[in-house]
Amino acid sequence: MATTSTTGSTLLQPLSNVVQLPIDQVNFVVCQLFALLAAIWFRTYLHSSKTSSFIRHVVATLLGLYLALFCFGWYALHFLVQSGISYCIMIIIGVENMHKYCFVFALGYLTVCQITRVYIFDYGQYSADFSGPMMIITQKITSLAYEIHDGMFRKDEELTPSQRGLAVRRMPSLLEYLSYNCNFMGILAGPLCSYKDYITFIEGRSYHMTQAGEHGEEEIQYEKTEPSPNIAVIQKLLVCGLSLLFHLTISKTLPVEYNIDEHFQATASWPAKVIYLYVSLLAARPKYYFAWTLADAINNAAGFGFRGYDKNGAARWDLISNLRIQQIEMRNNFRHHFIEPPQLKLLYDVITWIATQIAVSYTVVPFVLLSIKPSFMFYSSWYYSLHSAGILVLLLLPVKKTQRGKNIHENIQLSRSKKFDERENSLGQNSFSTTNNVCNQNQEIASRHSSLKQ
Numbered sequence: 512m513a514t515t516s517t518t519g520s521t522l523l524q525p526l527s528n529v530v531q532l533p534i535d536q537v538n539f540v541v542c543q544l545f546a547l548l549a550a551i552w553f554r555t556y557l558h559s560s561k562t563s564s565f566i567r568h569v570v571a572t573l574l575g576l577y578l579a580l581f582c583f584g585w586y587a588l589h590f591l592v593q594s595g596i597s598y599c600i601m602i603i604i605g606v607e608n609m610h611k612y613c614f615v616f617a618l619g620y621l622t623v624c625q626i627t628r629v630y631i632f633d634y635g636q637y638s639a640d641f642s643g644p645m646m647i648i649t650q651k652i653t654s655l656a657y658e659i660h661d662g663m664f665r666k667d668e669e670l671t672p673s674q675r676g677l678a679v680r681r682m683p684s685l686l687e688y689l690s691y692n693c694n695f696m697g698i699l700a701g702p703l704c705s706y707k708d709y710i711t712f713i714e715g716r717s718y719h720m721t722q723a724g725e726h727g728e729e730e731i732q733y734e735k736t737e738p739s740p741n742i743a744v745i746q747k748l749l750v751c752g753l754s755l756l757f758h759l760t761i762s763k764t765l766p767v768e769y770n771i772d773e774h775f776q777a778t779a780s781w782p783a784k785v786i787y788l789y790v791s792l793l794a795a796r797p798k799y800y801f802a803w804t805l806a807d808a809i810n811n812a813a814g815f816g817f818r819g820y821d822k823n824g825a826a827r828w829d830l831i832s833n834l835r836i837q838q839i840e841m842r843n844n845f846r847h848h849f850i851e852p853p854q855l856k857l858l859y860d861v862i863t864w865i866a867t868q869i870a871v872s873y874t875v876v877p878f879v880l881l882s883i884k885p886s887f888m889f890y891s892s893w894y895y896s897l898h899s900a901g902i903l904v905l906l907l908l909p910v911k912k913t914q915r916g917k918n919i920h921e922n923i924q925l926s927r928s929k930k931f932d933e934r935e936n937s938l939g940q941n942s943f944s945t946t947n948n949v950c951n952q953n954q955e956i957a958s959r960h961s962s963l964k965q
Contacts, residue, residue, distance in 0.1 A: 518584030535582065539699060542578045543805050546695050549574055550813035554740075558814075559715025567713050568686050574695035579644065582699060586641040590648055593620050594692045597652045598685055606664040606682075613656035617649045629883060640881065647701045648692050655679065655691065655706045677705050696813050700806035702833040704815075712815040738826035740811040747808035750836075754797035754804065761794040767879045771888045784892075785869060792872035795879050803834040841867075873897045 519538050526541075527534040557567055579587035597617055601609045625642050654677075661670055662678030670678065683691070683706070691709050692698075711717045769775055770788055779787070810816045811828045818830040849859035873893070877886040890898070 518586050519580075519582045520584070538582045539802075542582055543699060543802075543809065546574075546578060546699070546809050547805070547812055549695055550809045554812065554814040559713070564714050565686070568690040571694040571696070571713075572686070572690045575693040575698040578695055579693070579698050583641045583644075589620075589624055589641065589645060590693055590698070591689075593617060593645065593648060594652065594689060596620075597656075598688050601656060601659065601682070606660055610653075610656040610660040614653045617652040621645050621649045643700070644698055647697065647703055650703050651692050651706075654703075655683075655688075658706060659683075677707060679706055683710075696810045696815060697806065700802045702803065702806055702810070702831050704810075704831040708830060709815070717815070717817050738817060738820075740814060740816070740826075740828055743816075743826075743828035744808045744812045747804050747811065751801050751805045751808065754801040758794065758797040758801065762798070765791045765794045767791045767795050767876065768885070770876065771880075771885050771892065776892045788872050788876075789868055792875060792879070793868075796875070800834065800836060807832050807834070870897060870901075 519535060521534060523537050523541055524534055527537045530537065553567075553570065557570060559567065576587065576591070579590055597613050600612050600616060604612050621642065624645060628642065658677050658679045659682065661674050662680040663682070667675060687710065690713070691706055694709075697704070708717070765787075770784075770791060775787075776784075807816065810831060816828045816830045816832070818827040821827055849855050874897075876889050880886050880889070
C-alpha cells in the first residue's frame with residue numbers, strides 16, 4: 512500500500528494498516544457510518560415534533576463541521592470561509608445582483624483552491640480530496656443565491672414553473688445558511704438539495720404535501736401518518752454493501768493506472784485497450800456508487816428525502832437522490848428511428864450501449880487518477896479521439912427539446928412552493944429575528960425596482 516499523509520485525524524491509522532487502505536479513505540467511510548447512526552438519532556430524539564428548528568440547525572451544523580475537521584483537518588476551514596464570505600456578499604450586495612457576485616466568488620474560490628492544491632502543494636502528498644465537498648457547497652451557494660434573487664426581486668410572471676417552485680421569499684439567517692451548506696448529512700458527499708426542501712425538512716413540514724394526478728393536476732391528499740424511511744435506507748445500504756464488495760475484490764486486480772502503463776500502451780492492440788479501459792473503470796465505479804448511495808441513505812435515515820406518495824400510496828424517498836445506477840445511459844436523439852423491426856432495435860441497442868460505456872469510461876478517467884499529468888498521458892494515448900467525437904456529436908446531432916412546465920415534478924414542486932410561501936408569510940418574529948430587518952430592506956429594494964419599471 513502506498514504511504515500517504517493526511518491533514519485529517521490519524522486516530523484510525525491502525526485500522527487503515529489492517530485494511531490496507533489510505534487513512535483518508537478510512538476516515539471518510541467511518542465518518543459516513545457515524546453520520547448514519549447520528550441521522551437515526553437525529554430523527555428519533557431531535558424530531559421536529561420534539562425540538563425547535565433552531566436546535567436542529569445547531570446540531571446538524573456542529574456535527575457537520577466536526578466530520579469535516581476529522582476528515583480534512585485545516586482544509587475544512589475552506590468550507591467556512593467560502594460560506595461565510597458568500598453570506599456577507601448576499602447581505603451587502605442585496606437581492607438585485609448578489610446571485611452574480613456569489614457565483615463568481617464561489618466558483619473562483621473553488622478554482623483557486625484546486626489550482627493551489629495541484630500546482631503549489633504536492634498533489635500526491637495527501638489522498639484526501641477536499642474539493643469534492645467544496646463542489647457541493649459551491650453548487651449550494653450559487654443555487655441558493657439565484658433562488659433568493661428569483662423569490663425576492665423578480666416578478667412571479669417572469670419565472671418558469673420550476674423557478675417559482677424553488678424561489679426563496681426571505682433571506683436566510685446565518686445559522687440557516689451554514690446549516691444548509693455544512694450539515695452532517697451532506698457535507699462529505701452530498702447530495703445536492705434545494706434550500707427550500709432542506710428548510711421544509713428541518714421545520715418538519717415535508718410530510719404535508721399534495722399529490723399530483725396522472726396529468727399533473729392536483730388531487731386532495733388525505734392526512735397520513737409520517738412514513739418510515741427504514742425500508743428505503745436498508746435497500747440503499749444493501750446497494751452500498753454490494754458496491755463496496757465488488758470494488759474491493761475486483762479493483763485491485765484491474766487498476767485504472769495500467770491504462771497509462773508505457774509497456775501496455777506500446778504493446779496492446781486497440782481492441783485490448785478499449786476492453787481494458789471498460790473493465791478497469793467498471794471496477795472503479797462502484798466506489799463512487801458506494802459513497803453517493805450511502806450519502807443518500809444517511810439523509811433518508813434522518814427523515815430527509817421524502818418526495819411524497821406514488822399512485823399506490825407507497826412512500827417515495829428519492830427527493831434528493833442524485834444517482835440511479837440503472838439509468839446512467841442517455842440515448843434519445845435517434846432511438847425512435849430504430850424501434851422497428853425488432854432486429855434493428857436490438858442492433859441499435861447493442862451498438863449504442865457499447866458506445867455509451869466506452870464514452871463514460873473515457874470521460875471519468877481523470878476523476879479516478881486525480882492527477883493532471885497521468886490524465887493527459889491517457890488522453891494522448893487515445894489521440895483525444897472521443898473529445899473530437901464529442902464535438903462532432905454536439906455540432907451534428909439535434910438537441911432533443913423538453914416541454915417546459917409540463918412535467919409532473921414541476922406541478923408537485925409548485926404546489927409545495929405555494930404552501931411554503933404561505934408558511935413563510937405567516938412567520939412573525941421568530942428565533943431568527945436578526946434577519947428580518949435585512950429581509951424588509953431587500954423587499955423595499957424590490958418594491959422600488961417594481962415601481963420604477965411601472
